[in-house]
Amino acid sequence: MGESALADQLERIRSGFIDTPVIPLDHERLDLFAKTEYCNLNGSVKDRSAYVMLQRAVQRGELTADSTVVESSSGNLAISLAALCRLLGIPFVPVIDQNVNAPTEMLLRATCDRVEKVTERDGTGGYLRTRLDRVTTLTETLENTFWPNQYSNPDAADAHYLLTGAEICRTFDRLDYIFVGVGTAATIAGVSRRIHEYLPQTKVIAVDSAGSAIFGQQARTRHIPGIGSSIRPPLLDQAEIDDVVIVEEHESVVACRRLLTRFGLFCGGSTGSVYAAIERYFASYRGPRLSVLFLCADRGIAYTNTVYQQGWLERVRNPTSSRGESGTEQ
Ligand SMILES: Cc1ncc(COP(=O)(O)O)c(C=O)c1O
The missing domain is CATH 3.40.50.1100 (Rossmann fold)
Structure with missing residues (x-):
């Protein structure tokens, strides 16, 4: 394939992209919406x-x-x-x-x-x-x-400005909060820039894992992939973040199961972290209903042997029963 054929093929691929569905969830206190990034062709926001x-x-x-x-x-x-x-x-x-x-x-x-x-x-x-x-x-x-170099390639952040962020702006006239999990920070960098241009009042909340160095904590062993990092990703400098919530892995596991049993959403571990962050953030909120959007980065199927398996986190955290499960990165 020559260079113009490559460009043509990329155009054809682009025409197969869809706006990922936004699902309203039946929540007692919030107007809660899930943007199902797992509906992308290859199953994730990436x-x-x-x-x-x-x-x-x-x-x-x-x-x-x-x-x-x-x-x-x-x-x-x-x-x-x-x-x-x-x-x-x-x-x-x-x-x-x-x-x-x-x-x-x-x-x-x-x-x-x-x-x-x-x-x-x-x-x-x-x-x-x-x-x-x-x-x-x-x-x-x-x-x-x-080498695309996803950790510092500004094109990765622009992708979420041009695609994910633009879709959100086409869907909502008003949005009080958006919660986004952070790994390389590409998603939050692009989405936050786009949203703040169109909906400047929307609060962008970053969600990170306990034991991740992204927001200055000491890096330690983590087990849920996608979210968190042992380095501070350079793309974070482009992100417009209003607040940060750090989630423990056991909270993420519980929240994944809760998303499934309560709303029928079968999502990956990082989405559990994001949902856990939302529930904690608004736990004592009793004011007028707020509109809150979160991204479901991927589907739960690849996590059936881990996050969705009873006792998994305890097993991988017990060093006598498991080696080789630490430092999960993108
Ligand atoms: C499952 C999952 N969650 C969250 C993220 C975070 O996205 P980003 O790397 O853009 O910060 C990713 C990135 O790949 C992911 O795969």
Whole structure:
């Protein structure tokens, strides 16, 4: 595929994107809405970042038909890049680690000809740095590589300004609060900028995991992927955040099950964190009904053996029964 054919193919892919449904939930005190990002083609909010990072790279001539895309991700971004690169006819090498969940690894191995899995922990006890080292080695040894670098690529944040944020602004004339989970901070950076342009009164609440370094806590072992980080992501500088809520993992697990049994929403662990944050934030609020939106970053199916399994968190937290579950990063 030549360069203009790549651009044409990206246009065709774009025409298959949908505005993800916004579902009103029957809540006793809030006008609560869930934006179902798991309805994106590849199952998560990361379709948006992946698409715009590739599109802009093609426009700039950094990604060409003979490139190989390399990225560190143990989750949703890798799934999105794998699918998009297949459609573009470009090889993609995901760099994953021991914490990848089984369905994701199987999907990546089915889609990509080469998958790099790191097994050594870095100095923080996680794998992020080891994965980034492997990316560097790949970019030095393979010909014509393109590394989107989701942690600091402003195109990832622009994706949520142009797509996710624009959709929210088309859906709501008024919104009191939006709650967004933070990993690389791409989503909150783009969404908050767009919302504050159109609905300046809307409060943007960032949700992070206990033990994540994003908002200055000491980094420690975490188990729920997508949300939290052992570094402060550079894209956070672009985000317009009104308040931050830190959620313990056991709260996220309980909240995931509650979303399912109460509202029929089967979401991933980070969405549980966001819902737990909402319930805590408004626990003693008794004023007029407020409109509150949250994003469901992905679906629960990949978490059936973890978050949705009775006793999972206790098992992974008990070091005598489990090694190899720490430092979960995007
Ligand atoms: C499941 C899940 N939740 C939350 C996020 C946070 O998004 P961001 O990396 O844009 O901060 C991600 C990102 O991949 C995710 O996969």
